[in-house]
Amino acid sequence: MDYVVEMKEINMSFGNVHAVNDGEFTLERGEIHSLIGENGAGKSTLMKILNGIHRMDSGSIVINGEHFRHYNTKKAIQMGFGMVHQEFALVDELTVLENIILGFEPAKHGVIDFAKAREQINFYIREYGFDVNLDKRILDISVGEAQRVEILKTLYRGAEIIILDEPTAVLTPQETLNLFEILRQLKSKGVSIVFISHKLNEVMEISDRITIMRDGKYITTVKKDEITIPELANKMVGRDVTLACEKPPVHTGECVMSVQNVYVSSKRELSKIKNVSFDLFQGEILGIAGVDGNGQNELVEAIMGLREVEQGSILIKGQPMQNQSVLDIRNTGVAYIPDDRNTRGLNKKFSIMENLIANHLGKIPFSKYGILNKKNADDYSKDLVEKYDVRPRDPSLNVGNLSGGNAQKVVFAREIEADFDIFIAAQPTRGVDIGSIENIHKLINEIKLQGKSVLLVSAELEEIFALSDRIMVMYEGEIAGIVRAEDAEINRIGLLMTGGGTSAS
């Protein structure tokens, strides 16, 4: 078999961390090859080596039959590589067209030849079915569109091998479908694609072959048709994973939170949330489904006191708590996992210990008369790191050094250890590897079993279905429907999420 790319015995270390340990990877022309593994398994590092971003310590790379050792990104572009990173490299103030040609502008008499560039890009747009407006500025387009711009950019630079680093992490389900359509088009024209992901269902949908990595090591490469999702998960994590955990029975009690006719504005528009009302009962998990950006975040922030409620009331245990301070709302018994753990959920400048005690700060045994008791805080965080399986088990480490899954465990540990009756979890498993997802789902079910209430916001329908007792769908800032989980069909929920169907209650 002729490979476009053949990587063998690749090794690379960052300091003491052996990021890639005897890595292997092959790519055929015109295939979609998924590279999967948990956070920190070395997927991104391996691909960054291929892209000339990192230099490997040892190993061999053969590209189109030719041996290479070290090369830089410029050379990688010449060899036909293009990479779309998780964080886009686009200039907000420039238009889509300007961004695509940036650094590779066609010139005529020393002046940029925009007409020629436009013509060339339009060719790709027609050929592969892109939905992109070349004259909009980046700050006016959606995340999905920005990602298409990144792909166009690689094509414009002549890429024949495109590496996508967790491209669907930032996309809505519709945008994901759109992306897959483009990928299939690209594949049919002979472009090879590397798809880095840890979402197994997507991997099974799009790939021809799948390579699995774990702890920096190459595990195996398989054809898509020869493996199932549970087998993949097992190989990826190194043990059996049961995501479809049994749903504990519900024993709902009285209403602990009542949201009544609430209006909330978002950053950009007034009354982003319009007339939302619902009740949350003791001992249930209420799942809020919806495509990202339909007001779920604004709703949760309004409940937490982080966003102003324009109109309406929020009763927590019978007390009106709208527009109260976050501290007061927390003190009535609300814990909250924010959707953005990097800026809101954790202070990356602080150690694990300092993050863990943040909401217990003023209480004995952590402080007395305003003086911190460092020993008690250390002991406490050592226990928590153990209990919640945070790796590495060193609470004095900076939180910024943790992988996504472990960082999220710290957030959960802090919030669960607080005194609460209502637990709000927004996108609790976003960017978290599959082993940690299993853990987090267990934790959420345990909260319910203790007779406490959970408000779960997730863009992952599977997660909503796996955990919720009732499902509430939000669409454009309104409630499109509330359904009991046993009556819910995935198609119907999907329809409600996209604005189809009439509301049911």
Added chain:
Amino acid sequence: MLHKNTYLNTIFSVAIAFLVGVVLILAIGQNPIEVYGELFKGAFKGSLNFGGTLEKFVPIFITAIAFYIASVVKLFNVGVEGQMYLGAVVSAWVGFSFVNLPGPLHMLLCFVCAIVVGGAWALISGILAVRLNVNEICTTILLNYVAILITSYLVNGPLSAKTGISTTPNVADSVILPWFMSPSRANTGLFIAIGIFVLFAWILSRTTFGYKLRSIGSNKEFSNYIGMKSDRLILTGMFLSGGIAAIAGAIQVLGVHHAFLNGFSSEIGFYGMLAALISKGNFKMLPVMSFLLALLRNGALNMQRFTGIEASLVDIIITVFILIASMDWILVLFRERKKVRVQ
């Protein structure tokens, strides 16, 4: 590891700055060894010279702490100079006015009034920044002029000693901070400075209040989400910053001049700010940097007195030092080299 690097970086910067100095001294036809010898003699030799260095060290050190505290809550308090002036004039007024109070109480009152006025002055910029989003760098710079002109008006008008020079009457003997290294003017304000430093080192690392200040400064979003009252905490930080700067002024009055002299400072506050800036957020470096600046300034004055070499030469060395110290490139360069060699 990181701390080791900071110290190394500092030593590097100092060394390079002095090398640049060597070139300059050679260029004006002098002997570098002799000049540096005089510089260090001027800073250290005998109680007059060494005391002079300590005297200059105290206000630079305290204003450096003041600037640092504001920077903990992410405010850039360029107004330490003005806050210091106000603290000075207030302590002078209290010091010569309430002479019937018992000594210790009188002295305490001098400091408390200075702190309140200096802190309140800083709070103006703080409130404008927090509530109306007005850039605090602009307002603190502008309020410096206002503050200094107010003190100038007071010392030439209502608070004047009416002796023909711009000064207030002398403060009561009981509130004077004694000199301990005669004939220099090094005074017990040094111990106040050390006290403030230790106190704030402790507050920042060991109290819930210090934790909250650091949290607000490093991640406001997180702090709001946890339930901290960030606006109030930021304003408290700014008040403390102004108050500490005012203490530096009070010490200049009670310990050095024994009255408020118009325009006494010769940019103490700016040197304090520089000391804080080149310490790059490392609280432990503040005394080191402040002392370095103090010894260079004092040594330079004495050097000029004895060798006739312009003290401005030292200003150049200081400037070069600051330029280099504020760059991270030296270490980055070394790190990159190492990496390449490993491969």
